[in-house]
Every structure is written in structure tokens, then in C-alpha cells.
Amino acid sequence: MNNNSAKTLFDNKTYVFMTECLSTNDYLLKLLKKKNYEEGTMINTSYQKGGRGQRNNEWLSEKGKNLTFSFLLEPNIKLSNQFLLHIITSISIFKTLLKINIKNISIKWPNDIYVNNKKIAGILIENLVYRKFIHKSVIGVGLNINQVNFSSLNATSIINETMKKHNLNQIIQIFKSIFNKEYLKLNSNKIHEEFDYYKKNLIGYQIEKKYEYNSGVIKGKIIDVLSDGILVIQTKDSIMKLNFGDIRLV
Numbered sequence: 521m522n523n524n525s526a527k528t529l530f531d532n533k534t535y536v537f538m539t540e541c542l543s544t545n546d547y548l549l550k551l552l553k554k555k556n557y558e559e560g561t562m563i564n565t566s567y568q569k570g571g572r573g574q575r576n577n578e579w580l581s582e583k584g585k586n587l588t589f590s591f592l593l594e595p596n597i598k599l600s601n602q603f604l605l606h607i608i609t610s611i612s613i614f615k616t617l618l619k620i621n622i623k624n625i626s627i628k629w630p631n632d633i634y635v636n637n638k639k640i641a642g643i644l645i646e647n648l649v650y651r652k653f654i655h656k657s658v659i660g661v662g663l664n665i666n667q668v669n670f671s672s673l674n675a676t677s678i679i680n681e682t683m684k685k686h687n688l689n690q691i692i693q694i695f696k697s698i699f700n701k702e703y704l705k706l707n708s709n710k711i712h713e714e715f716d717y718y719k720k721n722l723i724g725y726q727i728e729k730k731y732e733y734n735s736g737v738i739k740g741k742i743i744d745v746l747s748d749g750i751l752v753i754q755t756k757d758s759i760m761k762l763n764f765g766d767i768r769l770v
Contacts, residue, residue, distance in 0.1 A: 529703060530591070530696045533560035540567035540583070544590035545644055545660040552648070552656065557592055564589040564692070568662075585667040586677070587688055587695075593657040595706060602654055603749030604711060605645050606631040607718045608702040609659055613641045614721060615702075616663075616695045622681050626723045629742070629751055630764055633663075634723065638676035640664050665691060719745055723769065730770040733762075737770060 534557055541547050544563040551557060567583035581588055595605060610631045617625050617635065624636045633641035644660035664670075664677035666685050678686050705711050719725050724742045731738050731753070740755040751762045 529560045536563045538565045541565045548590045559594040562591040582667045586665045587663040590660040599652045612699040612702050615698045628723045732768040
């Protein structure tokens with residue numbers, strides 16, 4: 521990444537829109553095996569038949585109702601700093617929702633976005649690594665926009681929160697503009713401010729919550745998130761350092 525390219529990250533880059541595909545992340549990764557696409561390349565679809573979330577959880581979305589897209593970055597950061605990509609993407613979605621006057625937004629570690637304690641967006645990041653540096657990243661985003669019903673899922677959407685339909689293209693343009701600014705902070709001193717912003721808006725930060733852990737339930741509060749994404753929770757008896765999948769908010 522360089523500052524000049526990041527300022528216009530998505531401008532005049534390859535943009536592919538499909539009425540449907542299995543997974544925008546998978547499609548973009550396949551394209552990269554055939555050709556060297558530019559940073560800012562984006563794949564967007566109105567229906568993702570095989571969308572995946574973290575740890576291969578399924579992402580369900582009604583056709584034409586929501587945003588499901590993936591884009592290419594060339595961050596050139598150490599593999600040990602990969603969580604910074606989760607932070608700037610989470611914050612970009614968070615600020616996109618703020619821009620359209622959504623209230624009560626929070627981030628669920630590591631990178632789900634919630635509104636009024638219901639999931640509204642998820643992120644899937646897949647990195648291509650060379651000599652312990654991330655030279656390419658495929659960032660997948662699913663954001664619920666105009667879908668009203670989610671069956672038994674604990675989910676919500678922009679239409680459910682605002683009681684009005686929104687234009688998908690307008691929202692993706694807002695996201696692009698915000699992400700441009702966040703991406704510029706990746707290799708600057710301002711990334712520390714992003715870490716603080718992320719933690720401040722994290723569900724359970726400095727507030728005691730219940731978590732599923734080792735087939736049981738524990739109580740604790742998040743006191744920190746380390747640069748590699750490790751979650752630090754303080755319980756009554758100890759301080760625990762936990763990785764993705766080790767713990768689940770009840």
C-alpha cells in the first residue's frame with residue numbers, strides 16, 4: 521500500500537457485479553490465480569449462495585436485499601499484524617452505519633457488527649502470505665440492508681432499524697469512502713487511535729459478561745485486545761488470553 525493508491529483505492533479498478541455466485545471471496549481468490557489484479561478490485565453480488573463467515577459459518581442473505589462483496593488489498597504488513605485489517609474493516613462498517621444514522625452500534629470480537637444486540641454485518645478476511653508478510657488480502661463483507669425477516673437468527677438490518685428501504689449502491693459508496701480513510705491509517709501512528717476506537721466500541725469491554733468456555737460458562741470483562749487479535753479477559757480469579765474460537769459470548 522502507498523498513500524497515493526490508498527486515496528483512490530477503488531477508483532478506476534476492476535469491478536465485477538454478478539446476479540449470483542457461490543462466494544465473492546472464493547471468486548476473487550480464483551481470479552487471483554489466473555491474473556495479477558490491482559489493489560481495489562471488487563466483486564459484488566446480489567445473491568451469495570455459499571457465503572462463509574469466520575470459521576466457515578454460513579452467511580445467509582436474501583437475493584437482492586443486502587450487500588455481499590469482496591475486495592482486494594495489498595497491505596504489505598507483517599503476518600503478526602493481520603488483526604489490524606479486521607480493525608479497520610470493522611470500524612469502516614461501524615462508521616458507515618453511523619453515517620446513515622443507525623444507533624446503538626457495537627463490535628463483537630473479533631469482527632461482527634451488532635445493532636441493538638443483533639448481528640447486522642460480518643467480515644471474512646483471507647490473506648496470501650509470503651515470507652511472513654501479507655502481500656494480498658481478500659476482504660469479504662456481508663451487510664444486512666433491506667432484508668426484514670431472519671427466521672430464528674439473532675440478526676437485524678438497516679431497514680429494520682430505520683423503517684425505510686435504502687439504496688445498496690449508495691451504502692457501498694459510503695463504505696468505500698470511509699474505508700479509503702481508514703486504510704491510510706494502517707501504516708501510520710494513527711493506527712493506535714483505531715485500536716482504541718475498536719476497543720471502546722467492543723461488546724463486553726470493561727463490562728462483565730457471560731461466556732461459553734470449555735463446555736462451561738464463565739463471567740469476565742474484556743480488558744484488552746492485543747495486536748495479534750488475542751482477547752484478554754479478566755475473571756474473578758485470573759486473567760485469560762484467548763484466541764479465535766476459544767470463547768463465545770452468551
